[in-house]
Amino acid sequence: MKGLRSRNGAANGYRKPARYSAFDLVRHGLTSAPWQRAWRSHDLRPTYDVVIIGGGVHGLATAYYLAANHGITNVAVLDKGYIGSGGSGRNTAIIRSNYLTPEGVRFYDRSVQLYTTLAADLNYNVMFSQRGHLTLAHNDGSLRTMRWRAEVNKLEGIDSEVIGPDEIKSLVPYMDTSSAARYPILGALYHPPGGIVRHDAVVWGYARAADAYGVHIHQNTEVTGIDVVSERVQGVQTSQGRIAARTVVNCTAGWSTLISDMAGVAMPVSTFPLQAAVTEPVRPFLRTVVVSGTLHVYVSQTDRGELVFGASVDPFTSYSMRGSLDFIEGLAGHVLELMPSLAKLRLLRQWSGLCDMTPDYSPIMGTTPVEGFYVDVGWGTYGFKAAPVAGETMAALIATQQVPQLIAAFDLARFADGRLVGEKGAASVGH
Numbered sequence: 001m002k003g004l005r006s007r008n009g010a011a012n013g014y015r016k017p018a019r020y021s022a023f024d025l026v027r028h029g030l031t032s033a034p035w036q037r038a039w040r041s042h043d044l045r046p047t048y049d050v051v052i053i054g055g056g057v058h059g060l061a062t063a064y065y066l067a068a069n070h071g072i073t074n075v076a077v078l079d080k081g082y083i084g085s086g087g088s089g090r091n092t093a094i095i096r097s098n099y100l101t102p103e104g105v106r107f108y109d110r111s112v113q114l115y116t117t118l119a120a121d122l123n124y125n126v127m128f129s130q131r132g133h134l135t136l137a138h139n140d141g142s143l144r145t146m147r148w149r150a151e152v153n154k155l156e157g158i159d160s161e162v163i164g165p166d167e168i169k170s171l172v173p174y175m176d177t178s179s180a181a182r183y184p185i186l187g188a189l190y191h192p193p194g195g196i197v198r199h200d201a202v203v204w205g206y207a208r209a210a211d212a213y214g215v216h217i218h219q220n221t222e223v224t225g226i227d228v229v230s231e232r233v234q235g236v237q238t239s240q241g242r243i244a245a246r247t248v249v250n251c252t253a254g255w256s257t258l259i260s261d262m263a264g265v266a267m268p269v270s271t272f273p274l275q276a277a278v279t280e281p282v283r284p285f286l287r288t289v290v291v292s293g294t295l296h297v298y299v300s301q302t303d304r305g306e307l308v309f310g311a312s313v314d315p316f317t318s319y320s321m322r323g324s325l326d327f328i329e330g331l332a333g334h335v336l337e338l339m340p341s342l343a344k345l346r347l348l349r350q351w352s353g354l355c356d357m358t359p360d361y362s363p364i365m366g367t368t369p370v371e372g373f374y375v376d377v378g379w380g381t382y383g384f385k386a387a388p389v390a391g392e393t394m395a396a397l398i399a400t401q402q403v404p405q406l407i408a409a410f411d412l413a414r415f416a417d418g419r420l421v422g423e424k425g426a427a428s429v430g431h
């Protein structure tokens with residue numbers, strides 16, 4: 001796509017995002033001085049070089065890397081709601097690369113690397129905290145999978161190892177590691193680089209940085225159709241009017257099949273809700289992220305002191321994002337199996353996000369049979385942590401027309417060819 005690469009950010013009016021000092025923060029708190037808007041509103045242009053559908057972290061990251069790495073700035077990001085209102089605002093913000101397949105490990109490791117420098121790259125504090133990640137094993141089968149993952153991780157140069165109950169206890173003193181527990185803990189996969197990030201800061205940081213390069217972010221702009229002529233994309237129909245574009249990228253979660261259907265591209269994806277919840281804040285006592293696949297629960301403590309919990313996906317396909325009492329009851333029971341002393345904690349909120357599950361639990365990234373129509377979908381329960389590397393590689397694919405090695409295995413054609421990349425064994429949650 002050489003024609004798109006002639007501009008660079010500076011030539012296209014790159015607007016340095018405002019930097020605020022501690023003094024500015026106090027002054028703004030005490031006066032009504034207006035903040036500089038982090039991203040601007042624009043009229044819809046009739047034509048963009050690239051239209052990205054979905055204003056979550058994947059869409060915004062793709063726009064940012066198109067501009068920052070490839071000088072492609074005539075880009076629109078469309079969201080039918082507000083940015084970050086889909087899966088990006090409805091996850092548990094766990095970052096890790098302790099996957100099962102070499103393809104998965106390499107891919108998510110690049111994401112961890114990008115998260116490590118993201119605050120500096122975007123000049124926005126995304127609060128990435130590498131506090132370590134534990135995946136507990138309560139039976140021989142899961143211990144075997146943890147050993148398998150540890151070996152694959154080590155071969156790929158990733159810091160992961162299987163540790164025993166005593167080490168687990170020293171990392172998480174409040175956890176019941178005794179043999180008297182209902183599901184005794186036999187060991188765990190310990191992954192020190194894993195951690196958590198502030199999810200909305202990642203959305204806002206990418207949005208602000210992409211806007212600074214001249215990317216247009218259009219909120220409340222729903223895509224209602226995709227124009228395809230002779231198997232080539234021509235543009236999109238939206239609730240705000242038509243846009244002509246030779247490159248359209250589906251970066252949605254939850255609606256990925258509906259959007260791809262508009263281009264006539266069928267996706268092997270089923271959509272399930274995944275619920276999560278957060279408690280009132282308490283004094284910091286839990287540093288490590290803790291996951292138990294057997295008990296279907298994961299828990300971390302944010303820097304504000306809240307405990308963030310999640311469980312398995314709901315056992316039925318649905319686009320509903322409502323929380324349920326059934327989920328909260330099950331979740332509470334499972335959390336207390338691990339940490340009985342949390343019994344008196346009060347839950348503040350619960351939410352649900354949509355997970356697009358593929359048959360092999362790996363994403364679908366790359367070109368499609370419709371020329372100019374790209375997909376970055378099918379993230380299941382792994383989407384948030386992949387956003388930086390997904391944005392970087394999708395941008396490289398669009399700009400260079402070369403498939404980056406990191407995503408070569410995740411193409412749509414693998415389902416027809418039988419080249420699946422089975423990543424279910426790395427899931428934190430039951431499916």
Ligand code: PYC
Pocket residue numbers: 092094095096298310381382426427428429
């Ligand atoms: O893969 O780490 C994970 C995860 C946690 C919650 C959903 N997915």
